[in-house]
Amino acid sequence: MTLAPSTDADWTAMALLGGTAFGEIGHPDSLAAWRTMVPDGGALVVRDGDDVVGQCFYLNLSLTVSGGAVLPTAGISFVAVAPTHRRRGILRMMYTELHRRIADAGLPIAALTASEGGIYGRFGYGPATGKQLITVDRRFAEFHASVSDPGGVRLVKPTEHRDVFAEIYDRWRLQTPGGLQRPSALWDDLLADRENTRDGCSELFAFVHPDGYVLYRVHGNDPMTIRIWELVAATTDAQVALWRALLGMDLMEKVNIWTHPDDVLPQLLTNPRLVRVTNSTDDLWLRIMDIPAALEARGYQEDLDVVLQVADGGRFALQIRDGRARCTPTDAPADVALDLDVLGSLYLGGYRAEGFATANRLRSNDSALIRRLGGAFAGEVPAVLGYGF
Numbered sequence: 001m002t003l004a005p006s007t008d009a010d011w012t013a014m015a016l017l018g019g020t021a022f023g024e025i026g027h028p029d030s031l032a033a034w035r036t037m038v039p040d041g042g043a044l045v046v047r048d049g050d051d052v053v054g055q056c057f058y059l060n061l062s063l064t065v066s067g068g069a070v071l072p073t074a075g076i077s078f079v080a081v082a083p084t085h086r087r088r089g090i091l092r093m094m095y096t097e098l099h100r101r102i103a104d105a106g107l108p109i110a111a112l113t114a115s116e117g118g119i120y121g122r123f124g125y126g127p128a129t130g131k132q133l134i135t136v137d138r139r140f141a142e143f144h145a146s147v148s149d150p151g152g153v154r155l156v157k158p159t160e161h162r163d164v165f166a167e168i169y170d171r172w173r174l175q176t177p178g179g180l181q182r183p184s185a186l187w188d189d190l191l192a193d194r195e196n197t198r199d200g201c202s203e204l205f206a207f208v209h210p211d212g213y214v215l216y217r218v219h220g221n222d223p224m225t226i227r228i229w230e231l232v233a234a235t236t237d238a239q240v241a242l243w244r245a246l247l248g249m250d251l252m253e254k255v256n257i258w259t260h261p262d263d264v265l266p267q268l269l270t271n272p273r274l275v276r277v278t279n280s281t282d283d284l285w286l287r288i289m290d291i292p293a294a295l296e297a298r299g300y301q302e303d304l305d306v307v308l309q310v311a312d313g314g315r316f317a318l319q320i321r322d323g324r325a326r327c328t329p330t331d332a333p334a335d336v337a338l339d340l341d342v343l344g345s346l347y348l349g350g351y352r353a354e355g356f357a358t359a360n361r362l363r364s365n366d367s368a369l370i371r372r373l374g375g376a377f378a379g380e381v382p383a384v385l386g387y388g389f
């Protein structure tokens with residue numbers, strides 16, 4: 001078997017292998033949109049004779065981190081190995097080469113969303129954001145009397161408001177750790193609203209507010225459920241106004257949304273139990289490729305002096321003052337030892353150091369230091385992945 005960068009001629013076979021692995025063949029225009037984000041040499045295939053039996057690529061992403069900096073990030077996707085060739089080391093071979101290429105390109109972070117939770121820890125990735133599916137029986141939902149009623153929501157046709165959505169999304173993603181810049185090809189792909197992307201639901205509907213928007217579909221007939229495809233609010237007024245509009249849809253029974261674990265919707269309602277979590281999972285996974293560059297780019301909540309020993313990553317003195325860090329290689333004795341995947345999980349503030357200490361995946365003789373580390377890395381703003389890739 002041979003590993004090589006993919007050529008234009010490989011993409012037909014790649015579409016078939018990807019479709020076979022994930023159980024659905026995407027629209028060619030959709031694959032073409034994602035391809036615009038793949039740099040030269042960023043897609044790899046493994047061939048057995050003439051057949052493509054393994055594939056992966058990375059996308060050039062721009063990821064917002066805690067404190068608001070935006071870092072160039074490799075977003076690995078479209079990873080598949082033919083069922084006829086699984087568990088022979090093809091994934092490992094592809095990731096070894098992808099990581100070499102991502103490091104050579106100077107990208108400080110690699111990211112992915114995982115089809116299964118047990119695969120990527122061994123490659124240095126840790127879950128960095130989580131998400132949960134909530135369902136609200138809107139027929140009984142009432143807002144607390146103290147919740148504002150900002151108004152300002154209009155019903156619009158999605159395709160006619162693409163630039164408005166894009167401007168609001170951009171404001172939101174720059175203030176949200178985990179936010180991703182969305183290129184225009186992906187806006188086209190989203191708003192193309194193709195039948196095969198609807199998951200048995202209606203076409204897209206949209207509400208817009210000066211600082212937020214929601215794209216949703218309707219599922220079922222009797223009863224009808226709103227499935228929110230994307231709710232983006234750059235201000236709390238927009239968030240409240242959009243929820244008031246959504247929960248005011250008289251003929252709908254329920255509203256479903258995949259959201260982050262700190263969503264405030266339960267606090268807005270007189271009966272918070274109406275907001276039921278029906279599923280939850282990890283979302284964005286990170287592998288820190290360049291530890292000093294990544295740690296110096298983000299902001300922090302507390303001052304700290306610590307020497308970190310990162311397995312497969314090196315030893316670094318981390319000094320944090322007034323929210324900013326200096327991170328330098330050192331030979332000084334380590335205060336805290338942790339695995340690379342754990343650093344990925346801490347990076348956006350979505351997971352706390354204390355939990356990993358309980359699992360002995362983050363080790364120190366000084367429990368007060370672990371709490372301070374947890375406090376310093378905690379996020380001011382909940383981390384949310386901009387969009388799946």
Ligand SMILES: CC(C)(COP(=O)(O)OP(=O)(O)OC[C@H]1O[C@@H](n2cnc3c(N)ncnc32)[C@H](O)[C@@H]1OP(=O)(O)O)[C@@H](O)C(=O)NCCC(=O)NCCS
Nearest residue numbers: 021079080081086087088089090091092113114115118119
């Ligand atoms: C997941 C997939 C890419 C694995 O490819 P593969 O070539 O069989 O994997 P490898 O043989 O290189 O395995 C590499 C390591 O990962 C482990 N691994 C592979 N698949 C795994 C899985 N589904 N769960 C847990 N561990 C897994 C292997 O045991 C091996 O571990 P080791 O090297 O530490 O002993 C392949 O099964 C596939 O294409 N699945 C369907 C599509 C998919 O899920 N793609 C991933 C998108 S995020």
